[in-house]
Amino acid sequence: MAEGLVTDLIKQLLSVAAREAEQEIRLVIGVNEEIEKLKGNLRTVKAVLNDAEKRQVTEEAVKVWLEKLNNACYKMEDVVDEWNTSMIKSAIQKKEENVDDAPVLKKKVCSFIPSPSYCFCQVDKLVLRHDIAHKIKELNGILDEITKEKDRYQFQLTNDPTTKVLERPQTTSFVDMSEICGRDNIKDDLLSMLLGTGSEEETSPHVVSLVGMGGIGKTALAQLAYNDPKVQAHFEKKMWVCVSDPFDQCKVAKEIIESVTNKSPKINALQSLLKKICALIRGKKFFLILDDVWTEDYKMWEPFKLALKCDVQGSRILVTTRKSRVAEMMGSASTINLEVLSKEDCWLVFSKIAFFDWDPNQSEQLEDLGRQIVDKCKGLPLAAKTLGSLMHFKRSREEWKCILDSNLWELEDVEQSLFAPLLLSYYDLSSPLKRCFTFCAIFPKGYFFSINELVFMWMAQGYIIPKANMEIEIMARDYFENLVIRSFFQDFEKDKDDGKIRMYKMHDIVHDFAQLMSKNECFTINNDIELGSNYKNYRHLQLKIPTKAQFPKSIYSAKSLRTLIFAYSGDCNLSTLFWHFRCLRILILNCKPGFILKELPVEVENFLHLRYLEIVNYCGDRLPETICNLCNLQILKIASTNYVPKLPQGMGKLINLRHFILKFSYFVSNVEFPRGFGRLTSLRTLNYFSVSGKDHSERCRLGELRNLNHLQGTLEIYGLGSEVNACEAENAQLKKKIGLCTLLLWFDERVRGEIIREMDVLVLNALEPPPNLEDLTIGRYQGLTMFPNWMLSLTKLKKLDIYALNLECLPPLGKLPLLNSLRIKSNYLKNVGDEFLGIKPKTKKEDNMITVFPNLKSLTFDFLGEWEEWIGIGGEEEKEEDCIITIMPSLQKLEIFDCPKLKSLPNFLHTIPLQKLEIRYNSILSERCRRG
Template identity: 45%
Template sequence: MADALVSIVLERLASVLEQQVTLEVGVGSEVDNLNSTLQSIRAVLADAEKRQFSEELVKVWLERLKDISYQMDDVVDGWNTALLELQIAAEHPSIPKISSWLPSPYVYFKQVLLRCDIALQIKDIRKQLDAIANERNQFNFVSSSTIQQPHRRTTSSVIDVSQFCGRDADIDVIIDKLLGGSSQESSSLYIISIVGMGGIGKTTLAQLAYNDDRVKAYFHERMWVCVSDPFDPMRISRAILEALQKESSGFHELEDVQQKICTLIADKKFLLVLDDVWTENYELWEQVESSLKGGAPGSRILVTTRNENVSTMMGTTYKHPLGELSKEQCWSLFSNIAFYGRSREKVEELENIGRKIADKCSGLPLAAKVLGSLMRLKDNKEDWESILNNEIWQLAVIEKHLSTPLLLSYYDLSPAVKRCFSYCAVFPKDQIISKDGLIKLWMANSYLNSRGSIEMEKTGGDYFEDLVSRSLFQDFRRDDEGNIISCKMHDIVHDLAQSLTKNECFILEIDDEKEVRMASSFQKARHATLISAGRVGFPSTIHNMKYLHTLFAAGMVNLDPTAQRPPPNLFKHLVCLRALDLSVNNFFGELPWNLGKLIHLRYLNLSNNETLTELPETICDLYNLQTLDVSRCSLVETLPQGMRKLINLRHLELDGSGVFELPKGIGKLTSLRTLTYFRIIGDVCKIGELKNLNSLRGGLLISGIDNVKDAEEAGEAELKNKKHLHHLVLRGFRRLGSAASKGVTEALQPHQNLKSLSISDYDAATELPRWIAASSLAQLKKLEIVYCAQVTCLPPLGELPLLEILRIEGMKRLKYVGGEFLGSLPTAFPVLKHLSFKHMVKWEKWEVKGEEEERRSVMPYLHSLTTYNCPKLESLPERLLQITTLQELNILFSPTLQDRYHEETGRIGPKYLTSREVIELLLN
């Protein structure tokens, strides 16, 4: 990790030299000497980081090096920010940051002062670094130039190791107990405890049982709560209630929460998993237990814990001790991962070494998964022998049998990925970590320096996948396309990250006692997360942590009117902040004006603030800002007018906010990657502002299109040049005439990479734009055409080669759909899965017939077909009812169809479908 910090500083120092700080006498040589000293120190860091776990003096030396590296980074970042401020002042003379009446010599004078200031700071740092460099000689570190670098295997995909457990017999026992008979049924709770040491697989076993199809079918309600330490009855009860309600709870009193739980589980069989319980305090457990006794017979509570005393205290009905895997089970788990995708010859070559490595896992599933994932990246025998004989196995570290495999995987990471991994210590245990959010935080802390033309976000994605491939992340949530959107860390992997960032990353559970201690205990913290039960409030001493780079104060919801509110001068002292998260927070109606003093800030998350009403104009002085998130801040209706100064802004998150219009000049923010919607409003926000925003990614909603004058103005958006935009919504054509509507829409043709398109309120034009065709949108997977009232004929949408979802709604004049809808290719709609027609009030006929249609394949993979409010439609095409993949047929508020298929139910049966059981027929 120190290696990564030093690397960041070296890159920063190079930028200082490029910006001609050398005009200040002596600074150039100081920077050169700093650079040289850092290079020599970096050469021994690989050895130093390995030895820190067995040599306390080495650990102290590394802590001092990290501290001075942070100082250097702050100094150089301050210099770069000052130069950026001067640049923006020159480009925007009307903006009174540096008054426009000041003559140009003022700017020159300020540059001279800046150089003098950085010169003094660099000289001071140089003295401290020289002392650290001299001390390294006493340790006789081995230079990395003499350490063999491992060869890395390139893999084609990430293996999901969650499918490998090695606990089949244990799973069967737990499921049998969950679904067992009535011999133990009584008024008392039936509690099953899985007991075992850390990393033994307790949570994995509980997850497999919880997600078993038989278990899902047996219980009316299932809830999963991570308990951890401390055991907070209010937090746990609220988590149970939110799992039952499938939404956040508005209750603030424990009694209210528990009464609601009692109501929701009354006479229902429920399964509650309490994962990772530590407390032995019965009084705390009793506060939770009391609300769980009203379930139906057959209800179960499944507990995982490392401590047998916890199991006894909770009144366990059945205790399941989980021991180490057998030697063969451990080998099976390890080899399934390590040899995944390898040839038989390669497996035979590496098996003997692999068995010796697997033996070092000591029967622990987590160790086997981590080591297996590491060895999967190694392709030759020499690399495997290097791991087997690595000196780390000899280190006397805590929980050696587990820490050693984790350390081996950690040391195999590149310096940059090590830094990204260790940063995750700032998250509380068992927290769901958003992939995109994590990458933005890495970026804010300068861990993702650009690699040539490669985007920082792409670099962050690569680093994330590297950590996934090594089993350092788990419990993934994925989107519809299978991409990971969030993850968690195993608590022991989290322990490793915390041990690597001791005195650097802190998770602070705020109470009155800790409020006092914060004044002195955490002054040198760099990253901190505040957790409050809502009674203590915002800690007044937070400003003492003046070196913070990251502050998470998310979820600081004030449940007590007397609780401490944030001090007005909160941001005055936190001048080093790079990332600030104040989401899900009700302490702020308005943000303090001095937020603009956080000149290093790159990430600002204000999402889900129910009381926030506006953003201060000073936010536009945050020239380094990369991410601004005000999503779901419903009371925030405007953005500051000076937003055009935020030239480094990459992600502007506005979903669910009250922001109605974007400020003039938003088109100057050419670094934007995320802009979720764009509303066109006369001269205030014209569509031409989109012209140069060609880095936009993901999705964009454009509304108010009827404020565009003509096709020429629409063309100024140049949507065709936005090749990274994959999802587009065009809305609001209603006030345009027929000719204007058609011309404007034709000019809004997107790039051919588009995957999802929605057009709505397209009332005037009689036909859809010509570019909705296979030649223009070959990558399109989803198409929605909504409330296009004057359209009378559908284009050949069947020619779109990748279209999977088609929704057509509100075509009030369309009467006939025939062969023109299918197109002319041999297979019409070759991959379409979901087809929906709604509010087609004049639609009478839908035909798929004729010689040409008979020779072609039509919708061969259709899964669901819906008609809703199609009152005049007489029948469905016979050929569609013969499709064997059809699983759902929904006919709603379409009386003619309902009468036809209700009377002829036999027509929708074995003659046309493979089985009556495979179709869901819904007739309203």
């Protein structure tokens, strides 16, 4: 941890000094010598940190010395950031003056007489200069003492660990360990227990337990059983809950409900939650996995046992635990005690990862050392995976011998020294990766990590070292991939649609290890037990106070907090809270279900270091204007339930904002964006944008998007139509935003006449999307035609949704080569013919073979109330005029909803082997389909 801090601090000092040199007036004067001395001390301690970090595990004195160094570096980092922030504010102030709307003559006249605010501003600058200079001198003295103290420990000078090259991970380096070595017989026994029909005498619920030490593969085996096709088909309801310690009854109950409904319940009373569970499983054969149970208290389990009796015979509960007494307490009918793997099975786990994608000759030369390393795994699959991931990146015998001979194997720690292989992997990480890994300890066990969530938080903490010509977000994702391929994240969750990995989870032992390596920095309060602790040196805090519990004022001593994740229940004075934690980089206010956060205090401006602000369940009508003083803010996330907050007018001052994310629990289109929003040229994420507004002179025009060319991902635009003309639409320059992959264009809902319908056509034509777009939605469009010049240029488009009101004919969408999903909704469309397929007589003469909609898999027509005819051109392959035409060869699903006047389907559909054909609210077609 210390090495990363020191390295970052040196870079920040160099950066802020370079930036100040660009300013016309130096902000901090007379500390040049102190800065040079400070950099010298930092470089001196940096040379010994690699040895110190390893020795702290066994030498308490070295650990204390490192803690002193950490505290000093954190304080210095805050001072440097304060210095840098002042320069950012100065630059913003100059820009504000340059874009002032006041007449030039008035400016010149006023410039002779300094305003009171100008005078106070100059006084504040003088005070700030003195304050920063004083802090630098004071902290330099402390660091000087720490540097001298290092000599007593006789540290070895080592190569700079921070110079280690962080290579971009190769996708082939990640090995999917879904197959489990050496557990075939146990897997068969477990499946037999789960799939048994059960007898009337069988106790209900029927509990099966997997018992074994940490890292032995209990959860992996449970996952294998849970995902088995036979198990999936056998049970009507399937639930997975990570229990961990402490056993939180309400949390467990909520996760059971969420597993069934895919929605988190808003109720908080345990009894109500248990009744909900009973109602959900009544009459159903269910399978529930309770992963990582620790509690031996039967009173904690008894309410669940009673609630889960509302099932049918044959339901199963599978428990994984490290303690046999837990299995007894839960009344297990069957218990499987997992033993360690055999040497050969352990070798298979290790070698599958270590030698993945290697040349066979090279792996054979290292097999002797590899088997000796595997012997030290003592049959634990987690140890074998971790070491396999580590050795995959080491290609010489010297490197393998060094790992084999490490003194870390002599440690006696949790469960057969399982931390030894984790320590070896941890010390092999670069210093930024170490900081990224240990930060994860702030999250609870069993937590599913979203990649973007971690990426944004690591950025906010300053852990990511940017490279020239590379986006910092890409660098951060590379960091994450490096931790994944080194097995620090192992369990993952795939998207059901595209099969991509969306979420990752840490193994419980890895999480324990992360907590060990960060125990003086990360802390969690989730009950009344820990409220008397001293939080003075804690940096990252997750605060979950029970609803009726008193807010712990003792945490106000944590003046150095960098992260606060606060589950807010409405009983805390946030203004007071905001006065204390002025060093925060990350603030997450998560209002609990049943409570609302009505107002964000104006004191939010106190967080001058803040980079990441997230507010969940915000119900205020506006955000405070003072939020615009957070000039370091990079990520702003607002999740609202019942209200749409008005955005502050000064948002254009947030020049470092990279990700602005709005989330609503219902369909909205009236968020008022302020003028000047287009100055946020650093934005990478803008998921929502609206041009609507009551005051025409104050509203944010669509042209504000013109210079936001770094936008990526998804952009949803509302308010197109009467308030937007073709010139303004063209001004948005959407075609230059090549990072966008999803675009949603929503026109006004208001009923409009012929002139406005013509304007919709012009506006849509001017809104040319970027050429790489993959997903496009056009909503509430009222033009009579929809064939903008850019439509057929979207050769990468995969999904298209059209919600149009007055269309007379469809565009030739059959020409889009990669389109695989198409949904069309239109009130007045009467006929669908060859124009939809994009086939013309001229086309037939020029090409002997034509494939129309070559990749279309899903086609939906919805709410075409006037649609009468769908004219086709024959079979799937029709030979016409020496031209073979193939239509929709990949189509799997066809849905026709609310199209009551449609009389028949085209002939070519009859030859396509559809996997799903669904027709609703059309008695004519439904009857014909039944007949034949």
